[in-house]
Amino acid sequence: MNLQDYEKIKAKSLILFDKANIILTEEEKKDLEVADFGLNKIEDTGLQLITYVNTDLVCAKELALLPYQTCPEHKHPKRDFDDGKEETFRCRYGTVYLYVEGEETKNRRMNPPQGDEEYYTAFNEIILQPGEQYTIYPNTLHWFKSGSEGAVVSEFSTRSTDDSDLFTDPRIKRILELK
Amino acid sequence: MNLQDYEKIKAKSLILFDKANIILTEEEKKDLEVADFGLNKIEDTGLQLITYVNTDLVCAKELALLPYQTCPEHKHPKRDFDDGKEETFRCRYGTVYLYVEGEETKNRRMNPPQGDEEYYTAFNEIILQPGEQYTIYPNTLHWFKSGSEGAVVSEFSTRSTDDSDLFTDPRIKRILELK
Ligand SMILES: [Zn+2]
Numbered sequence: 348m349n350l351q352d353y354e355k356i357k358a359k360s361l362i363l364f365d366k367a368n369i370i371l372t373e374e375e376k377k378d379l380e381v382a383d384f385g386l387n388k389i390e391d392t393g394l395q396l397i398t399y400v401n402t403d404l405v406c407a408k409e410l411a412l413l414p415y416q417t418c419p420e421h422k423h424p425k426r427d428f429d430d431g432k433e434e435t436f437r438c439r440y441g442t443v444y445l446y447v448e449g450e451e452t453k454n455r456r457m458n459p460p461q462g463d464e465e466y467y468t469a470f471n472e473i474i475l476q477p478g479e480q481y482t483i484y485p486n487t488l489h490w491f492k493s494g495s496e497g498a499v500v501s502e503f504s505t506r507s508t509d510d511s512d513l514f515t516d517p518r519i520k521r522i523l524e525l526k
Numbered sequence: 527m528n529l530q531d532y533e534k535i536k537a538k539s540l541i542l543f544d545k546a547n548i549i550l551t552e553e554e555k556k557d558l559e560v561a562d563f564g565l566n567k568i569e570d571t572g573l574q575l576i577t578y579v580n581t582d583l584v585c586a587k588e589l590a591l592l593p594y595q596t597c598p599e600h601k602h603p604k605r606d607f608d609d610g611k612e613e614t615f616r617c618r619y620g621t622v623y624l625y626v627e628g629e630e631t632k633n634r635r636m637n638p639p640q641g642d643e644e645y646y647t648a649f650n651e652i653i654l655q656p657g658e659q660y661t662i663y664p665n666t667l668h669w670f671k672s673g674s675e676g677a678v679v680s681e682f683s684t685r686s687t688d689d690s691d692l693f694t695d696p697r698i699k700r701i702l703e704l705k
């Protein structure tokens with residue numbers, strides 16, 4: 348991703364946080380993270396994050412999803428120090444379509460990003476409206492996508508170590524490379 | 527606390543959450559917890575809480591403080607399963623005056639509840655405005671109080687086990703007894 352695209356996505360994300368009435372410090376806004384997962388189609392597959400805190404034990408983040416943007420399928424495997432990251436997602440704005448391992452939901456509302464269907468296997472649908480939340484325990488495949496308004500999601504979790512996440516799509520690189 | 531007082535405090539707290547633009551489910555509103563710490567002067571010493579999630583590892587709560595209400599001094603000691611609860615407080619609305627162990631702040635802004643001064647020993651002042659936060663590691667004495675508008679605070683922490691909290695004031699009972 349080039350710097351101009353980064354700034355554009357960042358601006359759109361800050362509008363979403365504002366719609367969700369999330370108050371951020373100037374430093375948090377400046378440090379907003381844009382994850383394009385190395386797929387180079389950020390508005391389609393990507394995620395914007397602000398990390399409030401990430402200690403050895405607890406992490407809290409605020410996530411923004413652009414309209415119909417997908418955070419791609421992954422799981423959090425066992426780490427040296429625990430059984431894997433545990434995450435609770437609480438929707439604050441918009442609608443979040445969360446898909447986890449388990450029985451496939453009939454007539455589900457969202458599809459994986461076009462062309463990437465082969466890298467998506469979890470189709471048990473959980474729909475989160477503002478105020479609703481769901482907890483994902485370690486080692487459970489999941490992905491999520493927002494509806495037409497985009498979405499803002501609070502994440503409460505154990506320690507975050509992005510480089511230990513396992514993505515179904517082998518092309519994915521979690522760490523942003525600014526070109 | 528009698529049921530009528532409980533309902534009154536609950537209504538005031540829901541107004542604060544609304545001012546902070548926190549969206550809650552009907553069930554969360556119904557289950558709002560009012561802690562009077564057994565001191566029977568809730569508007570002076572007390573805390574209102576909504577627990578979003580509390581697993582073995584991670585807890586997230588939304589706290590409401592009425593104007594000038596104090597959450598009394600306590601610490602989180604070692605537990606069977608960890609070194610004690612770790613808490614991050616993030617201010618969402620109003621102003622929070624947080625006091626922790628350490629050098630006493632000169633000309634600090636708030637005092638302990640009148641008549642209870644002997645049960646307060648931590649006077650290192652941290653002032654949190656919306657968007658600002660502070661992390662309290664285990665076994666550190668702390669108390670906090672809101673300013674004139676009241677306050678709403680997000681708490682991100684390790685597992686919450688209220689009965690293991692150690693209050694400086696020996697009269698305090700953490701579990702609410704509805705009369
Ligand atoms: Zn995840």
Ligand SMILES: [Zn+2]
Nearest residue numbers: 600602613668
């Ligand atoms: Zn505490």
